[in-house]
Structures are given as C-alpha cells and as structure tokens.
Amino acid sequence: MxxxxxxxxxxxAPDSYPPSNGPVAPPSDxxxxxxxxxxxxxxxxxxxxxxxxxxxxxxxxxxxxxxxxxxxxxxxxxxxxxxxxxxxxxxxxxxxxxxxxxxxxxxxxxxxxxxxxxxxxxxxxxxxxVSNNTLQHHLHGEGLPVMDWPKRMKIAIGSARGLTYLHEDCHPRIIHRDIKSANILLDNAFEAKVADFGLAKLTNDSMTHVSTRVMGTFGYMAPEYASSGKLTDRSDVFSFGVVLLELITGRKPVDSSQPLGEESLVEWARPLLVDALETDDFREIADPALECRYSKTEMRRMVEAAAACIRHSVTKRPRMVQVWRSLDVDGGSTDLTNGVKLGHSTAYDSGQYSADIELFRRMGFEADLDTAEYGLSDQDELPPGSGRQQRTAAGR
Structure with missing residues (x-):
C-alpha cells in the first residue's frame, strides 16, 4: 500500500509584526x-x-x-x-x-x-x-574572547524576532518551552538561530495549556510553570528575559558559587534593574568584562526589556512582539509597562511567590545546568584530531 x-x-517570514504574513499550514493527520x-x-x-x-x-x-x-x-x-x-x-x-x-x-x-x-x-x-556554537558557549565558555556589546545586541534582536514569529505568525501559535542560551545557535556572523523545538507545544489562542509533565531548564523557567505546569506564551517571555539578563550581566542563570541569596540571576538582578533604570547608571548590572564599552541607549533598552520579561505576574509581562520592538529600533517603539510603574516591582504581587521561587531554586540546583544539547560543555576534554575539537554547534 x-x-x-x-x-x-x-x-x-514577515518584516514586521503583526499582522501575520500568512498562516502556517495546519497539522497533518x-x-x-x-x-x-x-x-x-x-x-x-x-x-x-x-x-x-x-x-x-x-x-x-x-x-x-x-x-x-x-x-x-x-x-x-x-x-x-x-x-x-x-x-x-x-x-x-x-x-x-x-x-x-x-x-x-x-x-x-x-x-x-x-x-x-x-x-x-x-x-x-x-x-x-549552524557553525559557531551556542550563545551559552560564547558567554560562559572558559578562555574565550569577551563577546562585545554590538554582538550581544544583535543576538538579542535576532532571537527575539525568531520567537516573535513562533508566537505571532504560526497558527496555532507555537510555544517553545525551553528557551535558554544553549538553544540559541550562532553562525559565523553571530546571527542568532533559535533551536530545539522538541519541547514546543501548539496552543490555541483561547487556551492556557496545563502540561502533564513540566519540561524545560531550571533557572530559565517561569515560576508559575515550574510550580504548576501552567504554560502560556508569557512563560517563553520570562525565559527570554533570563537570556537577556545573561547578555547584560555575563552571569549564568543559576550559579552556586555566588554568595547565599545571589545564586539565582533573576533574584539578584531584580533590584539592580530598578536602580539602573531610575538612575540611568548601568555599571552595577552590566557585565564587568565589557568595561563600560556599550551604547547606553541600547543598554537601557535591553535592561527595560529584561525587567519587563521577568515580572512575576504573568499578565504584566509583555508579548514577545513588544519585546522585539523595544529592542530593535527598526521594529518601532513600544510600551513595555503594561500598567506597571517604574520601581513598583510585580515580583511580590502573589503570596505564593516565596514558595514558588524556593521550589524554583531548589530544583535548579538539583539539575545539571552545565550540560549542552549543542556544542561542547566547558568541561569537555577532546582527543587530538577529534572532529569535536572544532568550535561548532549543531542546528538540530
């Protein structure tokens, strides 16, 4: 037969969002x-x-x-x-x-x-x-050159555009569910390509998906998803906010070598983001390896985007298209406040927050956060002549 x-x-792929530039074909039966x-x-x-x-x-x-x-x-x-x-x-x-x-x-x-x-x-x-490994590799790999600010901004904008396409121009929309720096691949020109859709879910516009098994990477997962399995496009937005924090600070999402209470990048960064935006001084939160060599205007845009993405309240987070537009001057201006005033964090809007974040932290430290789906981890020892000696990453 x-x-x-x-x-x-x-x-x-459209040049602007929305409206959609054509629906994605429906699933085949x-x-x-x-x-x-x-x-x-x-x-x-x-x-x-x-x-x-x-x-x-x-x-x-x-x-x-x-x-x-x-x-x-x-x-x-x-x-x-x-x-x-x-x-x-x-x-x-x-x-x-x-x-x-x-x-x-x-x-x-x-x-x-x-x-x-x-x-x-x-x-x-x-x-x-995809020939140039992952964002995780270039940000956190040992003995590598410091990634300059123009590359970081380029990667943030490119990956935001890719995720916007998943959320806005695929019908039904696609939620990635495992956004992290290890899943952002780079070509030789440091153009970003988002990878790993094995955990993605198709959701209807009117549906909040409750997953039967929470999947993703601790340190990047939105607190409501880690604690209850509730999944929306704003869960992806939270995870992308953590990636933006990595680009801004150069720190890993979870780092047990940091002082007690500062192991979580999100928790450590929250007050610094507010201070930086209120004072227009980004030296405390910017990656010290950059040595202040960055566009202050661009840094402010990325800090604003990161702060909006990691809001604890799901409804207060922006859509991915808003994040992309806020980062990209060619995307048009956008308002990320969603009714939140500067200095009024939504991190503590819910009485459940402390329990959620404690679970988030505990599970994060129990996970192996150094394994990489693509490319090599920092601990890999390669045999002479191995094909793996090339600093490359695979687009799955």
Whole structure:
C-alpha cells in the first residue's frame, strides 16, 4: 500500500509584526511523515554513512533526548543529525511532535529542518548545521574572547524576532518551552538561530495549556510553570528575559558559587534593574568584562526589556512582539509597562511567590545546568584530531 504524502506550506517570514504574513499550514493527520518539496526522507543507512557510523569523533552535542552528530550531504552541505533516544514511547512522541512543528516553520532566526528518518528502532532528525556554537558557549565558555556589546545586541534582536514569529505568525501559535542560551545557535556572523523545538507545544489562542509533565531548564523557567505546569506564551517571555539578563550581566542563570541569596540571576538582578533604570547608571548590572564599552541607549533598552520579561505576574509581562520592538529600533517603539510603574516591582504581587521561587531554586540546583544539547560543555576534554575539537554547534 502506498503511503500518503502531504505537502507542507511554509509561511514566509514577515518584516514586521503583526499582522501575520500568512498562516502556517495546519497539522497533518497522517502518520506518514513524507514531506514533498521542502523536506527529505533519509534512510538509516544514508545517515550512518554521512556521520561515519555515528562516530564519536563526529558527535557535537548530547542532551536529554539524544545525541547530535555532524555530517555532510552529497552536495557538500553540512548538517546536524539528531539521533533520538527510543524507548517507552516518549522518543516517538517527541519525534513526531518535532517533525510536525518544525516542518512548518521557515524564518532566518529559526533553525531549519532538512529532513528526517524513521524506522522501527530509529528516529532521527536532520537539521541545517549552524557553525559557531551556542550563545551559552560564547558567554560562559572558559578562555574565550569577551563577546562585545554590538554582538550581544544583535543576538538579542535576532532571537527575539525568531520567537516573535513562533508566537505571532504560526497558527496555532507555537510555544517553545525551553528557551535558554544553549538553544540559541550562532553562525559565523553571530546571527542568532533559535533551536530545539522538541519541547514546543501548539496552543490555541483561547487556551492556557496545563502540561502533564513540566519540561524545560531550571533557572530559565517561569515560576508559575515550574510550580504548576501552567504554560502560556508569557512563560517563553520570562525565559527570554533570563537570556537577556545573561547578555547584560555575563552571569549564568543559576550559579552556586555566588554568595547565599545571589545564586539565582533573576533574584539578584531584580533590584539592580530598578536602580539602573531610575538612575540611568548601568555599571552595577552590566557585565564587568565589557568595561563600560556599550551604547547606553541600547543598554537601557535591553535592561527595560529584561525587567519587563521577568515580572512575576504573568499578565504584566509583555508579548514577545513588544519585546522585539523595544529592542530593535527598526521594529518601532513600544510600551513595555503594561500598567506597571517604574520601581513598583510585580515580583511580590502573589503570596505564593516565596514558595514558588524556593521550589524554583531548589530544583535548579538539583539539575545539571552545565550540560549542552549543542556544542561542547566547558568541561569537555577532546582527543587530538577529534572532529569535536572544532568550535561548532549543531542546528538540530
């Protein structure tokens, strides 16, 4: 019996938001993931061949759902092959969700799916290869040059545009659910590409999704999501705010080497953000490695955006499109206040906050925060001549 085939129509990436520049194609109800015209179906043997038999020398990353290998197609294009763990049905579930979602996305700031492979025992995804590792690597890696301010601003704007596309121009909208610096890949020009949609969820505009299992990375997760599993697009906004704090401060989202009470980047930064905006002095919160070499106007815009994103009250956080517009002078001006006056933090609006953040902190320290899905962690020791010695990152 011939398998059904389905054409996937990709919405073009608009230059401004909103309105939408065309809906994303609705999910297919077929179990035959044979995409015509845009995506390629690979055999398992083909992927074995292009990765050197999934050689450890070609492994460029490892995460909770599997390993990532570098390979090259017959036309010379480098790709990243994600070999998903299979077992208990979870691997298949994540595979099908990821293929269904990513195949319908096309944007310069989102990693592109090239193809896939599915057999009884293997499920693999083939992505474009993004050559310059991750934002996490460049901000927190040992012995690397300090990332200058123009690059940080460029990455913030690019990743905000990609996430805005997911939230505003995909119908139904796509919530990423695991935004972090390790999932922002960089090309050689330091253009940002948001990766890892394996945890993404499609939600209807009128629906607040309550997940049966909370998934994400502690240190980035919105308190309401960490404590209750309630998921909205504003959960992504909170996580992106933590990424902005990393760009501003150079600090990790959770760092147990910091003094007691300052381990959480969000908690440490909250009062400093308010002070910086009230005094127009950013020296206390800016990454000391920058040595004050930044545009004060741009720094203020990023600090304002970060402060708005990490508000404890979900309804007081801006939409992603507002965040993008506030960062990008070409995106048009926008108001991030949402009724919140400067100096009046919404962090303590809820009596549940202390319990939420304590759970948030405790679970964060129990998690392994140094593992990276793409690229290498700081602790990796590479054998001489290994393909992993290249400072590269894989677009899943």
């Amino acid at each position: 011939r398998k059904r085939r389905t054409m996937v129509v990709l919405a073009p 077929t179990n035959s993931y044979e995409f015509t015209g845009y995506k390629s179906c690979f055999t398992y043997g083909e992927l074995v061949g292009i990765t050197g038999g999934f050689s450890s020398a070609n492994m460029i990353g490892e995460g909770g759902f599997g390993k990532v290998y570098m390979g090259a197609l017959g036309d010379g294009r480098r790709v990243a092959v994600k070999q998903l763990k299979v077992g208990g049905g979870q691997g298949e579930k994540e595979f099908r969700a990821e293929v269904d979602i990513i195949s319908r996305i096309h944007h310069r700031h989102l990693v592109t799916l090239v193809g896939y492979c599915v057999t009884e025992n293997h499920r693999l995804l083939v992505y474009e290869f």
